[in-house]
Amino acid sequence: MTEIWACILPSTHLSVTHFSVIPILLLTPFLSQLLLPTTDAADMSITVHADIRRLDQDEFSDIAYEVMNQVFAVHNELGRFLDERIYQNAVAARVAGDCLTEVLIEVAFDGFRKEYYMDLLVAGGAVFELKAVQGLSPAHRAQLLNYLLLCGLSHGKLINFRGDKVEHEFVNAHLSRSDRTGFDVADDEWRDPGTNNRSLRAWLSAFLREVGTGLDVHLYESAVVYFFGGEDRVLQEVDVQLDGHHLGRQKVRVAVPGWAFKVTTVDNSYLPHFEEHVRRLLQHSTLQGLHWINITRSVVTFRSIGQVDG
Numbered sequence: 001m002t003e004i005w006a007c008i009l010p011s012t013h014l015s016v017t018h019f020s021v022i023p024i025l026l027l028t029p030f031l032s033q034l035l036l037p038t039t040d041a042a043d044m045s046i047t048v049h050a051d052i053r054r055l056d057q058d059e060f061s062d063i064a065y066e067v068m069n070q071v072f073a074v075h076n077e078l079g080r081f082l083d084e085r086i087y088q089n090a091v092a093a094r095v096a097g098d099c100l101t102e103v104l105i106e107v108a109f110d111g112f113r114k115e116y117y118m119d120l121l122v123a124g125g126a127v128f129e130l131k132a133v134q135g136l137s138p139a140h141r142a143q144l145l146n147y148l149l150l151c152g153l154s155h156g157k158l159i160n161f162r163g164d165k166v167e168h169e170f171v172n173a174h175l176s177r178s179d180r181t182g183f184d185v186a187d188d189e190w191r192d193p194g195t196n197n198r199s200l201r202a203w204l205s206a207f208l209r210e211v212g213t214g215l216d217v218h219l220y221e222s223a224v225v226y227f228f229g230g231e232d233r234v235l236q237e238v239d240v241q242l243d244g245h246h247l248g249r250q251k252v253r254v255a256v257p258g259w260a261f262k263v264t265t266v267d268n269s270y271l272p273h274f275e276e277h278v279r280r281l282l283q284h285s286t287l288q289g290l291h292w293i294n295i296t297r298s299v300v301t302f303r304s305i306g307q308v309d310g
Contacts, residue, residue, distance in 0.1 A: 045106075045107075045108050045109075046105065046106070046107055046108075046150055046151075046211065047105070047106040047108070048103065048104075048105050048150075048151050049103060049104040049105075049106070050100055050103045050121055050124065051124050052121070052124050052125060052151055052152070052153065053123075053124045053125045054125055054152065054153060054154055055123070055125035055126060055153070055154065055155060056154075057154075057155065059123075059125075060125070060126050060154070060155040063122050063123055063126040064126065064155075064157055064170075066095070066096070067091070067095055067120075067122060067126070067128060067157075068157075068159075068166075068168065070091050070094040070095055071091055071159055071161075071166055071168070072166060073094070074087060074090045074091055074094065074161075075087075075161055075165075075166050078090060080132075080161055080162050080163060080164065082132065082161070083132060084119075084130050084131060084132040084161070087130055087132060087161045088101055088119055088120065088130050089101070091120065091128075091130070092120060095120075095122060097122070097123060098122065098123050098124060099120060099121070099122050100120070100121045100122075101119065101120055101121075102117045102118070102119070103117065103118040103121045104116070104117055105117070105118065105147065105150050105151065107150065107211060107219065109206075109207050109210055109211070109223070110203070110207075111226070112207075112222075112223050112226040112227075114219055114222055114223075116146070116147060116150065118147050118151075125153055125154075125155075126155060126156070126157075127144065127147055127148060127151070127153060127155075127156035127157075128156065128157050128158075128159060129143060129144040129147070129156065129157070129158050129159070130159050130160075130161065131158065131159065131160040131161070131162070132160070132161045132162045133160060133162055134162060135160070135162075135163075135167065136158055136160050136167055136169065140158055141158065141169075141171055142216060143216065144156045144157075144158055144171045145171055145173055145214075146215050146216040146219070148171065148172075148173035149173050149175065149180070149212065149214055149215055150211075150215065152177070153173065154172060154173055154174075155170070155171075155172055155173075156170070156171045156172075156173075157169070157170055157171065158170075158171060175214055175297065177212055179297065180212030180213045180214045180297065181208070181209050181210075181212045181213075182298075183208065183213050183296075183297070183298050183299060183300050184298065184299050184300070185201075185205060185299075185300050185301075185302070186299055186300070186301045186302070186303075187201055187301075187302040187303075189303045189304060189305075190291075190302040190303055190304050191291075191304040192302075193255040193256045193259060193261070193291050193304075195227070195228060195229070195256075198227075200224070200227060200255070200291075201302050203227055204220075204223065204224065204227070204293065204300075205300065207223055208220075208295070208300060213295055213296065213297050213298075213300065214297050217263060217264065217265040217295070220263045220265070220293075220295055221263040224261060224263055224293070225253065228255055228261075234253045234254055234255070234261075235251055235252075235253055235254075236251070236252060236253075236254045237249040237250065237251055237252075238250055238252055238260075238285045238286045238287055239285065239286045240284055240285050241284055241285075242284055247284075250285065252287065255291050258286075258287060258288035258289070259287070259288055259289045259290065259291055259304075260287055260289075260290045260291070261290065261291040261292070261293070262278075262290060262291075262292050262293070263293045263294075263295070264292070264293070264294045264295070265294070265295050265296065266294060266296075267296065268294075268296065268299070271294065271301075274292075275305065278290050278292065278305050279305070282305070282306075282307045283307070287307075288306060288307055289304060289305055289306035289307060290304070290305050291303075291304050292304070292305060
């Protein structure tokens with residue numbers, strides 16, 4: 001390991017589609033005043049820098065058919081050894097009608113910012129993610145799904161130019177926004193490492209009520225890093241020992257002195273396995289514990305695991 005840690009209504013104005021909601025207060029009014037972050041509703045949004053519209057399956061299929069004709073033609077003419085951006089420009093130049101490249105998606109919350117760029121957006125609702133890699137992976141599928149969910153779109157396609165033949169597959173987003181924001185919170189074993197009189201649990205829960213679950217884990221991890229002051233503040237080294245021998249120093253993301261943090265999006269069946277390896281880390285390092293946040297579609301679990309726990 002090199003590093004361990006870390007209603008909705010779109011309103012369209014010119015070429016920007018903006019989504020914003022007012023966060024739902026899940027605590028009593030008294031606790032809300034103590035724990036919930038102070039945020040400006042205008043500073044909580046997902047902004048897509050293009051006009052977007054939701055396509056039905058038939059409309060998307062027609063567009064995908066036309067785009068794939070151009071993809072196959074470009075691959076036949078240029079071969080398989082070029083960079084992704086070359087294929088992107090070639091396909092965009094040949095696709096008739098409304099085709100945009102590098103479409104910016106911005107996620108904003110309480111000062112936190114994250115940007116994504118979609119490779120191709122056709123007819124405002126068909127997203128194509130292009131690759132030039134050895135093979136498509138779950139990470140590539142998750143990347144495209146992340147874009148679809150952020151934009152509120154249903155259909156996309158992954159395309160890989162590197163093989164002798166074009167590799168391609170559909171990715172569909174079936175979850176509604178209410179599916180992704182109606183999660184439960186489990187925090188029975190949580191010791192909140194809040195900072196500046198703010199609760200991480202309350203702040204991250206409000207963020208998730210805004211953007212939803214089911215997204216890229218790096219988005220959630222980046223948000224927590226921001227909460228604790230940024231990468232330069234949280235990334236630290238700890239000593240690792242085995243059988244009395246000092247093995248070196250390992251980079252971890254630290255929430256408060258002695259306590260690292262980790263954000264995951266793993267299935268609940270994997271949680272005992274993950275905890276086992278956390279305890280091995282704590283046993284052989286100078287860390288006192290780890291604050292662990294696991295985000296699934298329906299449950300967000302906040303848990304603190306210390307050296308003396310268990």
